[in-house]
């Protein structure tokens with residue numbers, strides 16, 4: 592479960608990237624975070640994951656406050672950033688072992704999980720190659736596998752489907768659904784309305800750091816239809832597909 596209350600963040604003391612954000616994502620839900628470029632999605636995700644601190648407000652993951660108890664809070668979630676270009680000199684397998692070590696996944700468990708997840712994402716044959724040699728989609732997949740290795744209950748994914756081929760994208764979406772069906776939480780950002788429509792139980796729309804809507808996709812469509820001033824934003828999002 593994710594609870595964001597009264598969260599505000601400015602950069603350089605002036606640019607308000609996020610203002611008075613309130614959001615609760617319960618267990619059992621895939622939650623889509625939508626918004627145009629520069630809306631505040633990545634800033635929110637960086638605060639959720641403890642990479643940057645909120646100026647005001649509280650963020651709790653499974654009841655654990657990210658500012659007060661960061662280590663315990665970080666054990667609750669797995670995070671896939673918007674850019675998977677990291678640890679490029681490591682081989683895929685070395686990266687996964689590194690992730691398993693950090694999260695103290697026992698040796699027998701990690702081997703089984705690596706085999707299973709690599710097979711599911713068609714990555715088994717690439718595990719002994721350096722990440723540097725991977726395509727964008729393969730880098731994305733190795734990061735996703737690394738996150739899933741410690742089996743966190745909350746997944747926080749920043750544009751996770753960008754660059755994935757249709758089969759891997761299908762696999763990841765299928766895994767998101769399985770994860771929430773098992774009583775867990777998935778929070779992900781996207782520009783793509785179609786993905787949100789098909790996959791999310793609820794969505795929020797953020798623009799210029801402010802939440803404009805939170806509810807089901809169908810409710811959102813109704814909301815935008817009724818509110819003419821929001822129509823252009825809706826079109827902007829649609830045009831990003």
Ligand SMILES: Nc1ncnc2c1ncn2[C@@H]1O[C@H](COP(=O)(O)OP(=O)(O)OP(=O)(O)O)[C@@H](O)[C@H]1O
Nearest residue numbers: 602603606608626627628629630631632633634635
């Ligand atoms: N490190 C930073 N320093 C100063 N301003 C920043 C910084 N990071 C983000 N911003 C500003 O904060 C606002 C929100 O940016 P953010 O990256 O959170 O948006 P986003 O919704 O993730 O956009 P995108 O979809 O383009 O990734 C923007 O106005 C951006 O220019």
